[in-house]
Amino acid sequence: MVIAEDRETRYQRPPRTMSLARRETLWGLVFLSPWLVGLVVFTALPIVASLALSLTNFNILHPEELRFVGLDNYARMWSELLTNGAVGQSLGVTARFALMSVPLTIGLALALALLLNHKLLSGKPVFRTLFFMPVLIPLVASTIVWQGFLNGSTGWLAQILHAIGLPAPDWFQDPAWALPGLVFIGIWGIGNMMLIFLAGLQAVPTELYEAVKVDGGGAWARFRHVTLPMISPVLFYNILIGVIAVSQYFTQAYTLDPTGNGRPGGSTFFFNLNLYKEGWTYNNMGYASALAWVMLLIVVAAALVLFRTSARWVFYAGGDK
Amino acid sequence: MSGDALRLPLASNGRTSSTRARPIGIGISRLGVTLFTASLAMIFLLPLGYMILTSVKDNSQVIALNAPVWPASPRNYTAPDGQVYQLYQVPLPNGAVQELALEKPGRIKSTFIDPKTGQEVDWLGNWRGLSPVWSSIEPKFDNFAKVLDILNFPLLLRNTLIVAILGTIGAVTSAVVVAYGFARFRIPGRDGLFLVMIMTIILPFQVLLIPQYIGFRAIGWTGTWLPLIVPHFFANAYNVFLLRQYFLTLPRELDQAAQVDGASPLRILWSVIIPQAWPAIIAVSLFHFFFSWNDFFAPLVYLSGRPDLATMTVGLQAFSATYGTSGSGTLTQAGALLAMLLPVAIFFFAQRVFMRGVVISGVEK
Numbered sequence: 099m100v101i102a103e104d105r106e107t108r109y110q111r112p113p114r115t116m117s118l119a120r121r122e123t124l125w126g127l128v129f130l131s132p133w134l135v136g137l138v139v140f141t142a143l144p145i146v147a148s149l150a151l152s153l154t155n156f157n158i159l160h161p162e163e164l165r166f167v168g169l170d171n172y173a174r175m176w177s178e179l180l181t182n183g184a185v186g187q188s189l190g191v192t193a194r195f196a197l198m199s200v201p202l203t204i205g206l207a208l209a210l211a212l213l214l215n216h217k218l219l220s221g222k223p224v225f226r227t228l229f230f231m232p233v234l235i236p237l238v239a240s241t242i243v244w245q246g247f248l249n250g251s252t253g254w255l256a257q258i259l260h261a262i263g264l265p266a267p268d269w270f271q272d273p274a275w276a277l278p279g280l281v282f283i284g285i286w287g288i289g290n291m292m293l294i295f296l297a298g299l300q301a302v303p304t305e306l307y308e309a310v311k312v313d314g315g316g317a318w319a320r321f322r323h324v325t326l327p328m329i330s331p332v333l334f335y336n337i338l339i340g341v342i343a344v345s346q347y348f349t350q351a352y353t354l355d356p357t358g359n360g361r362p363g364g365s366t367f368f369f370n371l372n373l374y375k376e377g378w379t380y381n382n383m384g385y386a387s388a389l390a391w392v393m394l395l396i397v398v399a400a401a402l403v404l405f406r407t408s409a410r411w412v413f414y415a416g417g418d419k
Numbered sequence: 420m421s422g423d424a425l426r427l428p429l430a431s432n433g434r435t436s437s438t439r440a441r442p443i444g445i446g447i448s449r450l451g452v453t454l455f456t457a458s459l460a461m462i463f464l465l466p467l468g469y470m471i472l473t474s475v476k477d478n479s480q481v482i483a484l485n486a487p488v489w490p491a492s493p494r495n496y497t498a499p500d501g502q503v504y505q506l507y508q509v510p511l512p513n514g515a516v517q518e519l520a521l522e523k524p525g526r527i528k529s530t531f532i533d534p535k536t537g538q539e540v541d542w543l544g545n546w547r548g549l550s551p552v553w554s555s556i557e558p559k560f561d562n563f564a565k566v567l568d569i570l571n572f573p574l575l576l577r578n579t580l581i582v583a584i585l586g587t588i589g590a591v592t593s594a595v596v597v598a599y600g601f602a603r604f605r606i607p608g609r610d611g612l613f614l615v616m617i618m619t620i621i622l623p624f625q626v627l628l629i630p631q632y633i634g635f636r637a638i639g640w641t642g643t644w645l646p647l648i649v650p651h652f653f654a655n656a657y658n659v660f661l662l663r664q665y666f667l668t669l670p671r672e673l674d675q676a677a678q679v680d681g682a683s684p685l686r687i688l689w690s691v692i693i694p695q696a697w698p699a700i701i702a703v704s705l706f707h708f709f710f711s712w713n714d715f716f717a718p719l720v721y722l723s724g725r726p727d728l729a730t731m732t733v734g735l736q737a738f739s740a741t742y743g744t745s746g747s748g749t750l751t752q753a754g755a756l757l758a759m760l761l762p763v764a765i766f767f768f769a770q771r772v773f774m775r776g777v778v779i780s781g782v783e784k
Contacts, residue, residue: 119605125684126604132593133616136653140631141619147630158633213459218445218452227770228460232467234766236713238732239755240466242739246473246748247466252481254469286466290777297778338621345623349715349732356740373625378720383629390625401621 145394152388158381171388185389187364188372192344195277195368199284200340207288207336211295212325226296230289237283241353244283245270270354273365280366283350291336298332299325327413334412338404345397346370369393474753475558481749485550490558493551496520496534504532506552509542518552562753569742570754574727575734576761582647582718582730583711589652590707591700597654598662599688603674613663616656624716632720644728646721647714651707658703661780665699666692702776705769712762731758 127134155167178185214225232240247253250268259266269279306324315323326333348370352358358375360367369389377386473481476490494506504520509531511517519531519540529546530539566572600606601613635646669692677687693700718730729737735758743751766773 122604123606126600126606126609129596129600129604129684129688130606130612132652133597133654133659134612136593136650137615137619140650140653141622141627144627144630144634145622147633148626151630151633158636213452213456216452218449219456220449220453225456225460226774227767229463230770230774231464231763231766234709234762235759236715236732236735236762238715238736238739239758242735242743242748242751242755243466243470245743246752247469249748252748254465286463293774293777342621342623346625352715352719353736353739356736370625374716374720377629377632378723383633387626387629390623390629393623394626397621397623 148387148390151384152391154384155382156384156387158383160381167384171385172392174385175388175392184367184372184375188360188367188369191277191360191365191367192347192369195280195347196341196344198277199281200337200344202281203284203288204291204333204336204340206285207291208295208329208333210288210292211299212321214292215296215299226293229292232286233289235286237349238353240283240286241350244279244286245354248279248282271362273363276354276362276365280350280354291340294332294336295329298329302328330412331414334404334408338401341400341404342397345393348374470752470756473749474562474756475560476562476749477559478749480553483551487553489556491553491555492557492559494554496532498532499537506534507531507546507549508552509540509549511542521546521549562749563757566738566750566753566757569750570734570738570757572757575729575731578644578728579712579731582644583708585644585648586651586711587704587707589648590655590658591704593652593654594658594662594703595693595696595700596688598659598666599684599692601659601663602666603671603684603692616659620656628716628720635721641721642725642728643721647711647717647730655707657780658706661703661706661776662696662699664779665696669695698772698775699779701769701772702779705765705773706776708765709762 152171153166153168155163155165155170157163175185177183179189180186182190210229213219214222214229219225235243248255248269250256250266250271253269256266256268267275269275302325306328307320310320310324313319347368351360351366351368351371352374354366355361358371358379360371370393373386373389373393376382376389472488472490477492479493480486480491496504496506498504498520504522506518506520508516509519518534519542520534521529522532522539523530524546526545526547527543529542529544531542532538533540601609606612631646631650632641635641640646673691673695674687677691682690713732714730715732715736718733719736722728722730722733726734726737735754738754739751742754
């Protein structure tokens with residue numbers, strides 16, 4: 099019994115196999131090491147550090163005054179939220195923009211993908227390239243282009259609207275129209291989402307469409323009962339990416355108003371403009387860290403809600419994931 | 420079955436009647452769909468047209484009323500005595516509009532010269548309300564000369580290229596190596612690590628940037644390009660994900676054959692995996708290059724106070740902050756055009772590989 103057991107373990111783990119498996123693990127870890135080091139140095143440590151910083155009054159120009167302040171930074175944010183101070187205002191702008199921009203860009207990207215997937219369309223690759231192209235334009239440059247294009251007197255949109263006798267808003271000078279103006283810039287960048295939708299559409303098996311046809315369903319039935327469920331995983335992905343993009347929104351708003359105040363009248367005062375101002379204009383890195391952490395919590399909460407509800411509306415064809 | 424049999428004759432009846440109409444009917448709807456898409460594309464790209472045409476216009480034309488869309492200049496009339504007068508569209512009392520040269524401008528009464536006869540014509544009304552006579556297409560490239568100079572474009576281009584190319588080298592090498600590790604090696608806890616990597620995608624950059632900034636400042640790296648380059652040598656989740664997906668599609672038999680021949684894992688990566696994975700590697704290189712070209716927040720905070728090191732986007736933003744509000748934007752539009760020229764050109768050359776990469780990283784998970 100004892101001998102047999104010994105022999106068995108020896109057979110299970112002969113020295114040579116053991117060293118092979120260990121060698122494979124070691125090599126694997128060597129290859130993963132750049133990412134592992136980066137994960138610790140550039141991700142894990144910074145997250146912990148910013149949480150710690152958010153509990154201090156750290157000012158980068160006066161590090162000697164560093165003091166633990168507990169939840170003071172968060173209390174300040176809370177009061178600024180209640181009194182509609184910088185935090186309340188910037189969260190409001192960001193949320194309003196998200197509500198306008200995320201559904202609109204996703205809807206338009208899907209519509210465009212459906213059009214570019216249409217069986218009667220000629221020259222598909224050319225159109226795909228043309229609609230994708232603005233994605234490659236640096237955001238600072240595209241903001242400048244749209245600032246000119248939407249100018250209330252010399253911009254083309256205003257001139258076209260005037261020519262056909264319609265009133266034209268002065269987009270980026272008018273607090274009511276500045277955010278919709280930024281939505282235009284966002285729509286210009288739907289190429290990524292469009293491509294992902296397009297790939298999702300092309301992966302839908304044609305037999306399913308045939309089945310709807312046999313059952314006498316029309317175009318809407320095809321879209322509602324075949325297309326939409328089949329592309330729900332890419333729809334989910336695009337919503338997630340869209341939410342993440344809004345949480346990081348900065349460049350366009352900062353180009354629009356280099357003073358960082360969200361001109362006109364604070365209507366484009368995004369969350370990250372406030373964070374930049376606190377962190378790099380006033381050097382309040384402790385408070386800025388608290389702001390960053392709140393944004394992290396909001397994004398994680400949004401992602402959790404998405405993942406939780408996804409079981410109800412995201413359909414994975416393989417059934418395995 | 421019986422239902423199908425019943426339906427079949429009807430269906431075939433319908434088909435024969437529609438086949439007759441098909442060539443023309445389908446042709447027309449094909450044309451319709453294509454034309455609709457083409458006009459949509461035109462509207463979509465209209466702002467680019469605005470940018471291009473504005474960048475070759477004179478400031479005065481942009482703010483002038485009723486100026487043509489194309490770049491043009493006001494036309495002049497040279498009198499026999501050598502004097503030069505500007506031509507205007509003048510509405511005459513009889514309802515006709517005549518092109519006349521303005522000799523003596525006045526608020527209530529102006530004197531014009533009829534270029535055809537050389538005779539003076541008095542006209543009642545404010546000349547400022549008149550539209551000048553515009554030339555045909557006359558693009559002016561002095562905006563570009565000015566922008567190249569004020570923006571210090573060659574310097575920005577050099578800085579951006581250095582940061583983008585070094586960062587791309589780091590991003591690609593590290594992502595290839597890490598993706599190889601994830602795709603080909605059995606490591607305890609590998610799937611958990613992979614999940615952690617995917618989760619890092621949703622982290623807002625702000626939460627990492629502040630401590631990173633403090634750290635880089637402590638070691639004296641602020642005011643240098645290092646914070647914009649070095650972190651990219653530690654593998655980005657998107658890139659690793661894309662490359663791993665691609666590596667998984669490559670047949671293992673070749674790896675195993677090389678292994679039997681005694682090749683080391685590094686050797687297999689170099690001579691077996693990489694030669695098969697060029698499309699994915701090019702896609703990742705382009706991703707990083709474009710990311711770097713477009714990056715704004717990091718260069719803004721790390722290079723503040725060092726305009727000699729500024730990258731394209733930061734330089735362009737500073738330029739727009741100074742020149743964007745004054746004048747009509749001819750200079751900023753020219754600057755924007757210059758800033759997008761290289762990425763757009765590269766995209767047109769490599770669009771196939773690039774768009775395939777976008778799809779792999781977005782769909783196939």
